[in-house]
Amino acid sequence: MAESQNMSSPIIWQDRKHHLWFPWSFTKYYIQDERLMIKQGLFSTTLDETLLYRIVDITMVQSLGGKIFGTGNIILKTKVDHTPEIILCNISKPLEIRTLISSLVEESRKTRNVVGKEFYGQNDGHNHIDLNNDGYCDIDNEYTDSHQ
Template sequence: MSRVIEENGRRSTEKELWSDKKRTIFGLPISFTKYTLTDTRLIIKSGFLNIKEDEIMLYRITDITYKASLWERMFGVGKLFCDSADKSATNFIVGPIKEAVKVRDLLSDNVDEQRDKKRIRGNEFFNDSMDDDMDLQN
């Protein structure tokens, strides 16, 4: 599924790659949290009466960790713990979701693709404090 988005006066199409709801007891999608992965961003929409929607640009995601307890593995779900350079969502959890390993791989591939498109290197996300520490040691 594709959608047209308008950004800075330009129109572009965005392709939806994956969508799922947060899984609760027994791996059932009885939740008011929905995850949508497009080729440029991850959208986390939560709430029933009061709705909150977080949008994380993929190139800002710096780390993805997969975790699943024995109980979660029994029901085919897992969680993705993500770190990002986004100010509103520095650490966030996607899940529990079905096929978390496949989603992690899909997310990781698209993060790399977006970084290549925007010509962003990983070290641009880290602050200069590491350089300052190196200067002190010399």
């Protein structure tokens, strides 16, 4: 498993869930290949993967203790049926990571040419149709004024 991580693109960010502001846990968060990965467990391991372009809202929550020790939670709202809300618990430098994730989400959407009313509220002159609900435009009918 470690070999497959090394063969992919580099890990952009990684951290662990902190307890009492120390990274002593078996929950690891990292971003790689335009995906947010959450690896949990010691004896039995679960790896949860979310494509970055599916993240639609990012919230940072930081307690007084978190402000003192530099940790906090990031809450991600996603367009995923399995986990519509993902919480990155007690990570270090949460404000910086929130900004990083936000820019990576926008970059991923641009790279994949993701369009849709759930991501963008403006009409860009095209009628984008997503037939299989994967976030990609399957049919692009450009509006014309030819029949008026």
